[in-house]
Amino acid sequence: MAEKLAIIGAGPAGLTAALYAGRAFLEPLVFIGPSFGGQIATTTEVENFPGFPEGLQGPELTALMRRQAEKFGARMVEETILKVDFSRRPFRLWSSNQQYEVEAVIVATGATPRKLGVPGEEEYIGRGVSYCATCDGFFFRDKEIIVVGGGDSAFQEGLFLTKFGRRVRIVHRRDEFRAGATLQQRAMQNPKIEFIRSAVVERIIGNGKVREVELRSTKTGERWVTPVDGVFIFIGHQPNTDLFKGQLDMDEEGYLIVDKRLHTSVPGVFAAGEVHDNWFKQAITSAGFGCMAAMEAEKFLAALESERAAVATAV
Ligand code: NAP
Numbered sequence: 001m002a003e004k005l006a007i008i009g010a011g012p013a014g015l016t017a018a019l020y021a022g023r024a025f026l027e028p029l030v031f032i033g034p035s036f037g038g039q040i041a042t043t044t045e046v047e048n049f050p051g052f053p054e055g056l057q058g059p060e061l062t063a064l065m066r067r068q069a070e071k072f073g074a075r076m077v078e079e080t081i082l083k084v085d086f087s088r089r090p091f092r093l094w095s096s097n098q099q100y101e102v103e104a105v106i107v108a109t110g111a112t113p114r115k116l117g118v119p120g121e122e123e124y125i126g127r128g129v130s131y132c133a134t135c136d137g138f139f140f141r142d143k144e145i146i147v148v149g150g151g152d153s154a155f156q157e158g159l160f161l162t163k164f165g166r167r168v169r170i171v172h173r174r175d176e177f178r179a180g181a182t183l184q185q186r187a188m189q190n191p192k193i194e195f196i197r198s199a200v201v202e203r204i205i206g207n208g209k210v211r212e213v214e215l216r217s218t219k220t221g222e223r224w225v226t227p228v229d230g231v232f233i234f235i236g237h238q239p240n241t242d243l244f245k246g247q248l249d250m251d252e253e254g255y256l257i258v259d260k261r262l263h264t265s266v267p268g269v270f271a272a273g274e275v276h277d278n279w280f281k282q283a284i285t286s287a288g289f290g291c292m293a294a295m296e297a298e299k300f301l302a303a304l305e306s307e308r309a310a311v312a313t314a315v
Helices: 012-023 038-042 058-071 133-140 152-161 181-189 283-314
Strands: 003-008 029-031 075-077 083-085 091-094 099-107 111-113 144-148 167-171 193-196 199-206 210-217 223-227 230-233 237-239 269-271
Touching: 003 012, 003 091, 003 283, 012 029, 012 038, 012 058, 012 099, 012 283, 038 058, 038 111, 038 283, 058 075, 099 283, 133 152, 133 230, 144 152, 152 167, 152 181, 152 230, 167 199, 210 230, 269 283
Parallel strands: 003 029, 003 099, 029 075, 099 269, 144 167, 144 230, 167 193
Antiparallel strands: 083 091, 091 099, 111 237, 199 210, 210 223
16 A cells, blocks of 8 residues: 655755655654754754744754644654665655665755855854854844855845844955845845955864855965954855655756646646745745645645545446
């Protein structure tokens, strides 16, 4: 017997989908994957998730979401899906030790912020290094901030960070920025923003928390060290979609293509969260997408059941 619904990924999108699917008696299997909770679980203080006026820790929020989903029958599976076959029904999913057959799937594998890959970056995540201004900007009131990147995100988040920081310096590897003209103009007019062009961060230095970065000119090779409290990195995201290559339609950056009801190119496969959303990228919007995908999966499964009942009656 095939399972009704599998949810791949257990961040805010997957866990909210699990809650809604559980409440619809679909008893979803939720494949947690390599890291439970997704990006929000790597954030310390979450202050912008409605319902928690005092704020809470990222892992605490996802643990609560999990408990709520399990209360309604969602089944968490501590396995990573390594291969899928959406070309026939029921769909097949493989983890390292088992094969599963399912009628419908919600893909909620999220995205991973691109990393610089320089010394000190991993070490100081949550202690000065951040990939989310909305999450962490508040902790840098009157501090020295460096933003890395030259696209819309770097500019938009850099502008947002001027609410908190004493100064925000945007470090970009080229002379020209990729960001749109309006954002560029707004940033250039902002007295708190300065630009360090044609430079890259070579090293993040600290003792317990970030204190300095070492920069290198991409033109002359010159290196220098500058004091800084916060390093915000916005050099793009990488959707976690390698698993679905050749099975689901995706754009040139690898984001899944969905319609407005979160249907992918394969009927019965839905997507929720940052695996398709390259725009809002918030825990609350991902949770909303999870809810929508579960509602659509429920409709799909109900239609499938009626179809089968009609065929059985005809025979
Ligand atoms: P993006 O457009 O891909 O820009 C990434 C930036 O990071 C580029 O400037 C790139 O430099 C730089 N970069 C990439 N790898 C790097 C590395 N290893 N070291 C140093 N720098 C590196 O990503 P995004 O800014 O996150 O935007 C993603 C999408 O969302 C875009 O389509 C964007 O338009 C959209 N968006 C729009 C808004 C808005 O309000 N309009 C806001 C946010 C995002 P190069 O330029 O040299 O390649």
